[in-house]
Amino acid sequence: MGIKVDNVSFTYAKNTPFQKQALKNIELEIQNGELWLFIGHTGSGKSTLINTFNGLIFPEEGDIYIDDVSIKDKKKDIREIRKKIGIIFQYPETQFFLPTVNEEFEYAPKNFNVEYNLEKTKEYMDILSLPHNYLERSPFNLSGGEMRKVAIISVLSYDPDFIIFDEPTVGLDYKTRKSVFKMVKELKNRGKTxxxxTHWINEFVELKPKVLMLKGGDIAFKGEFDDFISLNIEELENAGIILDKKLELYRKALLKNEIDLANKIASI
Structure with a gap:
């Protein structure tokens, strides 16, 4: 089980002068426990595809299956699907509305009728280097990076099976971005899907994620990380990918078929 995208298409403002097809016959299967990177420029269809996973957008053609349940199945409560899918949107801190950080953390579990686990919440705070005394602070009085951390934990607080980060490091400084990557690795180790x-792929080389690259609503690439990073450099640059020194060395080792060396570079 997992997420299955079955021939999905979607068009914004259909039958108007502003019509734009955002997704074109997308086919994708994501198995439980996998890590995927969705790559592509703004307007490529990434966010639209993500929004179909919990029924924020319903495909006009095709279907989405979450653990074999169609999001279009009117016999099913869409809340049960949304309970499984946790989406951390770009700038999610704009959605805060409660007076304390702890109340923000408690809200989603109450909404989905899930028991709130304060100890697990504190574990997440530790991973993101957010002090426990912030629980009683107002989320509106935090720095931008601290607000992003609160937003991430607010989604994790109801323990969804599938966790989606939509450009999670936009606007963050280097230190905060590193803490977000640390959280992703921890969740992967805990078996989360x-x-x-994101365009920041450099931190994930050791995890060997699968990659979906979209361009103009079409699939431009779908497959293994090593195959993706071995693409023509112009294709990578056109997708907005910037290689740091480590990833450059890793790519060169792969292209020379020096697999042992590539694995050593990935583990550094």
Missing amino acids: LILA
């Missing part, structure tokens, strides 16, 4: 729409 993870999807990240």
Whole structure:
């Protein structure tokens, strides 16, 4: 089981002068426990695809299956699907509305009738280097990076099976970005199914994620990380990918078929 995208298409403002097809016959299967990176420029269809996973958008053609349950099945409560899918949107801190950080953490579990686990919440705070005394602080009085951390934990607080980060490091400084990557690795180690729409792929080389690259609503690439990073450099640059020194060395080792060396570089 997992997420199955079955021939999905979607068009914004259909039958108007502003019509734009955002997704075109997308086929994708994500198995439980996998880590996927969704790659592509703004307007490529990444966010639209993500929004179909919990029924924020319903495909006009095709279907989405979450653990073999169609999001279009009117006999099923869409809340049960949304309970399984946790989406951390770009700038999610704009959705805060409660007076304390702890109340923000408690809200989703109450909404989905899930027991709130304060100890697990504190574990997540430790991973993201967010002090426990922030629980009683107002989320509106935190720095931008601290607010992003609170937003992430607010989604994790109801323990969804599938966790989706939509450009999670936008606007963050280096230190905060590293803490987000640390959280992703921890969740992967805990067996969570993870999807990240991001251009920052350098931190994930050791995890060997699968990659979906979209371009103009079409699939431009779908497959293993090593195959993706071995693409023509122009294709990578056109997708907005910037290789740091480590990933450059890793890519060169792969292209020379020096697999042992590539694995050593990945583990550094």
